[in-house]
Each structure stands twice: as C-alpha cells, then as structure tokens.
Amino acid sequence: MAVETVAPPVSMEPSPPLALRARNDTRDIDFSALDALPKGSMELDPVSIADLLRNAFVYPPHSVYRHAKLVLPGDPSGSKRQDEDPVLHATLASWAASFRQTPSLPGSQALVEHYHQLLCAAVERTTASMQRPWFLQSGGKDSTSMAIATSEVRPDVTCITYLGGREENELASAKWVAHQLGLCHETLVCNPGRAYDRYLACVPQMPLLTADFAMLSYVDLVTEIRANDGDGVIDALGSDVYFGMPARWRHLVIRVLAQRFPLPTVLFKLWGIRHSFHLCYALSILQMSAFERFYPGSRFSDQEVDALVGEPIAAQSRQRLNVFLPAIHAAGSIAERRRLAAAIVEAASFGKGLYTANALQLPLAYPYCDARLAEWLMHDVPDDQLVAPDGTSKVLVRKHIARSFENLPYVKKKGCFRFDVCGLARLRFDCVRQFALDAKTQGFLPGAAAWLDAHRMHLGNKYFASKFYLLAVVLPWLLSRTQPPVLHVTHGLQRERRV
Template identity: 55%
Template sequence: MNASLRKYPDIPPTMGRGIQINTSPNDAVWDFSPLAGHARDLASIDLVSIADILRNGFVYEPHTIYKDVKIAATGFDPSHDMFDNPRFHYLFQPVLAAARPPVDAVHGDKLLETYHSLLCDAVTRTTAGMRAPWLLQSGGKDSTSMAIAVADVRPDTTCITYLGGKEENEVASARFVARKLGLRHEALVCDPGRAYDRYLAMLPRMPLLTADFATLSYVDLATEISLQQGDGMIDALGSDQYFGVPLHRQDRILALLARSLHVPQQVFQSRLVSRNFKLCVALATLEMNEFERYFPGSRFSDTEVDALLGQPLASLSRQRVEVFQPDLDAAGSAEAVRRLSLVIGESAHLAKGMYSATAKSLRLAYPYADPQFRDWVFKDVPDELLIGPGGVNKVLMRQYIDRYFHNLPYVKAKGCFRFDLRGLAQQRFEQIYDVAQQMQALLPGVPRWLETHRDRLDNKFFASKFYLLAMLLPWLQSRTRRASAVDTPHGAEAFAP
C-alpha cells in the first residue's frame, strides 16, 4: 500500500493470544496477509462483534469479527497488546490543542498557499506507488479540495462519482470540477443488484467485516476501477477528525431524544408508524444512548439484537464503549464527543475502503491522514478557520475551494456515496432469506424478523436493517462453511497489500 508511511517492523503480526493488525491510516501500512489462512468455523466468530454490527453497523475497535484478531486503529498504540487491557487516547481533541494563532495574526493568502503545498505533498507521498490512481469524488468539500491538489501533482488521476440514490445528485457538479481541473471524470450509477453481486464475488478475499452504509458503494467502485485498469484509489476521508464537526439543530434534537428507553416493538408494527420513516427514527432514537446516536443509519435495537442472536449479547456490545470512556469524559463539549464518535467509528468509515481495496488488489491512499498535513491544520490554523460562526465547518477548506470555484452548491449541501437500500431489499430479499435459514444456528431470530418485515422494506428505516443483514449473513456463511476450491484465497498473498 502506501510504502512512504511509517511502519512498525518490530511489532509482530501475532501478539498475546492471536493476530494483531495496525489499521490506522496515520501511522502504518496495513497488511491483512496474516488472515489469509484464518480458520473457517463457528468457534472463530465473536458473537459480541455480531451484536456490534447489528447495533451500530461496525465492530467496536480494537475487536474484529474474529475472537483472535484485534486491530490497532487510530487512538490505539500499535506497540501495545490489544488483547491485554487496550488503551485508547486520541491526541487531536480540541482540549489537547496548544493555543492556535489568532486569525488576525496570520496572512490569509500565505495560509492557503501552505494548505495547498502540504496537501499536494500528502497526495504525492500517499500515491507514490500508484500507476493509474482514481479519486473517489463524492462532490463534497473534502473531495473537491482533494481534486485541486490531485490535479497539480497527479494529473493522470481519474475522478469517479457514485450516484447512489435520489437524495443528492452531485454528478454534474463533480464532473464540472474535474473537467475544469483537467482531470478525466467518470460516473457510476448505483444498481443495487450489481453491487451486491460484486460484494458476494469479493467475499473470499475480504479480510474482515464491516457493514458501513457505504460499503456496497465502495465495493461497486473498487470493482469498476479494477475493471477499468486502475490500480489505486484516493479517498478523501479523514479530515473531520481534526477540522472538527459542528453540531447542528438536527444533531441536538436527536441527542435530546436519545434516552436509552425501551420502546415495545409492537409500536413499530402499527400502520401509522411503520410507513413513516421520520417517526420510526424518532422512536428508535429514544432507545439509543446519546453517544451511539452519532453513528449514522437506522440500526437494530438492543431488544431486536438479542432476539436475532437468541441470547442476551446487546449489553455486552454496549459495554465495549468503556475503553473510550476516559476520552469521552474529558472531551469538554458535545462537538468534541461527536468528533470522538468519528474516530471510534473509523473501523467502519475507513475499513470499507481498506477491505474493498484489499479484495481487488488495489492500492489505497488517505492523503488527509498524512501526519504533516494533519499536524499543521491542528496546530497552526486559527480556530475561526476550522469552525466558523454559526457552525460553519472547514472554513479554511471552503476558502481554498473558493480560489478556484465560486458558489459551488456542494459547499453548502454535503455530498456522499449514498446507496439504494430499498432497491437492495426489493431485489435481494429471497436470496437473503435463504441464507438466513441456512444460518439459523448462529442467528436463530433472523428468518422470523425477515418474515415479519417483508412488507415494510419500502421504508428506508427497515431497509437499513435489511442492509445490515445482507452484509452480515453471507460473510458469516462464507467463513463458517467448509472452504472449497472456489472460495479459498490463492495462498497467503490473498490479503497482502
């Protein structure tokens, strides 16, 4: 992968009671090759991690879907044993920042020139091993800022924008940006059946499991890039963690609603509620705690998780937050807590790219995670240029974009890789129901849930839960059945970078 990033050659892949892998994009080259020969049996699967995925869409780090595999993600020291009292501490929280310079003490043009220079250097370093890179251009601020730097130092890059649903369509705007910068642009329109078939084909080479709601988008994109002879992906994730994530009105309302209450499942079955997405989300929020409500998407309640697994495991999943509690207690503000939620959710947000790229033998770059760029933004950019008045985020990034493009709509409305969840449920229900019946020994309550909710999947609230099952069930099936010549990876190099 990114050979220029610092690695820990003295840390063996096996520590304590199993395999440990460093997955922080800030510090290391991630290498999943120790997993190539991992055992395929029920005993290797961590049931609490399944509960994590059903409850939040990802596995709480440092845990993974396997009992004997841990990851040292951002905030964990990879020199420590993640099996034995892992400690989390994120060094880029606002309360840990030294006094930043006042905004009137810095020269605006010089600041923007430094931003451009450091980002260009980050792109150069992280894409050094790529022959034909592709930029995942969502149409948002992060990918637009990245495209400007990419055009300067990697003009051979192709931009690709994913149209996953009707909520936001940034293809035209993203294409305009790419072409004005002199970059080739492609668009990929979501076909949920095609994306899911590509996911199933990728499973034997997918090292670990995440169910982030953009995972199938990444699978679709990685497959398309590979088919187009690309050999690397540039991902514009990672800047929120040090730029900051201001809370807006909707965030505050949801935080007020999150009270860890018990809402009887019968409430969701009434016709009035079951057809109303916003009402379902509001009622489900009552069952969440404030911190976990920051994670995106509609997920299963603790009561549902215990029913799906046939045993009380949701409470054990909830307890996994304890390793992060010292940092959460010291955060100092709701914004800082939300920022930590992004760091903690990194195992999903970044893993979807890591796992998809690994499965397609693509290199992967996260230039915003480059230590030099990150440290400069965190230490030397005035507070007012990180989060401005009224909760305007990434002020400096907006000013940087404005030097090249004026009044682009996505600077005001965030773009992202959405996915057609309802289309997936419509096209793949019977397929997933069949797998659910085969996997009843592990998840005895899933067939019943699918039967009960078959006619409600046109509501995105329930379609989101179906998506989690669609990601989880075939992955588990592929790891818990006898490996065949068809789905056995080609030797230890299967998960190599």
C-alpha cells in the same frame, strides 16, 4: 495504514490477540497474518457481530475475530500505549480542544497556501506507486479540496462519482469541478442488484467484516475501477476528526430524546408509523444512547439484536463504549462529542476501503491520513480555521476551495455515497433470506429469517430497508467463514453451495 503482524512472545501463558498494526501509509496493506488464525465459526466474536448489527461497525480495537485486534495509528499527542491494550482513548483525548495548540500564524491566505502545499505533497506521496489512479470524488468539501490538489500533482487521475439515490445533489458540482480542473470524470449510477452481486463475488477474499452503509457502494466503485484498468484508488476519507463536527439544532433534540428507553417492536408496525421513515427514526432515537445516535444510519435496537443472535448480547456490545467514556465526559460541548464520535466511526470506516481494496488487489491511498498533513492539522491550525464561531464547518477547506471556485452547490446536502437500500431489498430479498436460513443451520443469527419474514412488507421504508442492508452484508461473509464454507449465491452469480 499499512498492516503488519505483531508476533506474540513464546510463552506458556495464553497468547495475546493477534495485533494488526495500522500506520499512516496505506499503499502496502497485508492481511496475510489472518491466515494463521484457526478457521471456523468458533473463532468469530459474537459481540463484534452484535456491534455490526447495532452500529454497522465493530468497535475498535476489536475485529470480527475473537483473537485479532486492530491497532490504530500512534497517539498524536506523543504518549505511547502498549500493544497489549490498543485502544483509542489517548488518541481521542489528544483531539480534544485542551490538547490543541493555537500559535500565532501568518495570515489566512498564507495558511491556505501551506495547507495546499501539504495536501499536494500528501497526494503525491500516497499515490507514487500508481500509474492509473482513480479518485472517489463524492462532490463534497473534502473531495473538492482534494481534487484541486490532485489536479496539480496527478493530472492523469480519473474522477468517479457515485450516484446512489435521488436525495443527492452533488453530482453536477463534482462533474463541473473535475472538468474545470482538466480531470477526466466518470459517473457510476447505483444499481443495487449489480452492487450486491459484486460484493458477493469478493466476499471470500475480504479479510475482515464491516457493515458500513457505504460498503456496497465502495465495492461497486472499486470493481468498476478495476474493470476499467485502474491500478489504484484515492479516497478523501479521514478529515472529519481534524476539522470538527459542528452541532446543529437536531443534535440538541437528539440529546434530549435519546434515553435508551425500550419500545415494543409492534409499535413500529402500526399503520401510521410503519410507512413513515421519519416517525420510525424518531421513535428509534428513544431507544438509543445519545452518543451512539451520532453514528449514521438506521440500525437494529438492542432488543432486536438479542433476538437475531438468539442470546442477550447487545449489552456487551454497548459496554465496549466504556473505554471512550473519559474522553466523552471530558468533551465540553455536543460539537466536541460529535467530533469524538467521528473519530470512532472513521477508525472503523476505513475498513470498507481496506477490505475491499485487499479483496480486489488494488492499492489504496488516503492522503488526509498522511503523517505530515495530519500533524499540522492537529497541532498548528487555529480552531477558528477548523470550525468558525458561528458553527460553519471546515473553514480552511472552504477557503482552499474558494481560491479556485466560488458558489459551488456542494454544501446543500450530503450524499453521493448513499445507497438504494429499498431497491436492494426489492431485488435481493429471496437471496438474503436464503442466506439467513443457511446461517441458522450453522448457528449464526438464528432470528434473522424470522425478522425478514416479519418485515418483508415494510422494506419500502428505508428505516427497515437499512436493517435489511445490514443483514445482507453480514450474513454472506459469516457463511463464507464456516468450515467448510457455505455460500448459497443466486441472482446473477454462479450458484455455489459447498457443504
């Protein structure tokens, strides 16, 4: 996903948006084209800010700037779209089952070996410029498969696993896998105060904004890698859109419950509800669309977003989904809809890595986005090797892992990039509240301070703490883009306030 500038033609007509073209090679990222954009709050897109609060990411192809759009990799089906209309519609359609090819292929073992060869080549190509690469080894299926390939072509890599909370169970597996493969392994335990301070330190250098729920974890990890003389990062993100997202019983329930039915906010403060994450989460489903509920995390409702922004804007954010509706309606199952949701989320999720690596000046490799590997996975692998008829996910990846390891506990629960959102709220509430007050004076999110004050006593519930997390990520970035910048930083960083 190298980024290049698409220069607008010289014309008396209004200039088209600045297009940042993302390609498959991520070793040479250049966001300098954004430097040409006028500075100041008027250049920021309020609908994109609503996207961040509603879904934790900006709907592609938009960015947090009004006049900067992100052009995603070319349509794998071979059709071409104009740069002036850089949307995911054709790409999403090409990932649907009707576009897939299922030719007769050699036996299962030969398929696994070919996958291994392509993955090894992808790791080798995308890390060629790195002398001391570090691998973000979450301990899940994708990272275990990539660790196997990495040990063959980059045995000098150091693996690092993030322990974000007590809900996780993949650390032991990740460490055991790394050691069995002869790879160095390190663990970084989540300290939410340290992670947030590291985020604030690099906010001024972050070219764009995302509020991904792994954003602070990512900054914490990459800062740690840089402090230990690492000169590159390997990330196993990017495979879900190829291998599919099987539907579980809870997704059927969500489809029934998600009715976009507005509920009074006071309902969430009732004693029997405000202390229960599961009750709050269930009630929040009623307020959401079934498709947007596929996106991870607890986020602000449309009513809350309008109150935070100070104007009715959530509906405009929701309308950004319309460009994907043809692909969504064409999906024949909940599993296919989840796959499309994964495509949209992953298109945005790359931001946490791209923006962090840019800010900390480290090259970043996404081997699963390697063009040769991606083309083969999308067009040549039979469907039953992606998701089995019984719903088993990532069949080919599981077989690849089984050639080296048996009975790993990686499938029990996802998690090594979870973040202690409740701990963040406990340690940095006053700091974020000051950001909210500063933002209000600058015309950003005038309702943020009031929301924080109203929910301060409820932030031990991760449903509310997740919303606090979104404000904690969004507010300082917005303040850093005011003219002149206003960034009021406390708790461990040098205090700076430029007005």
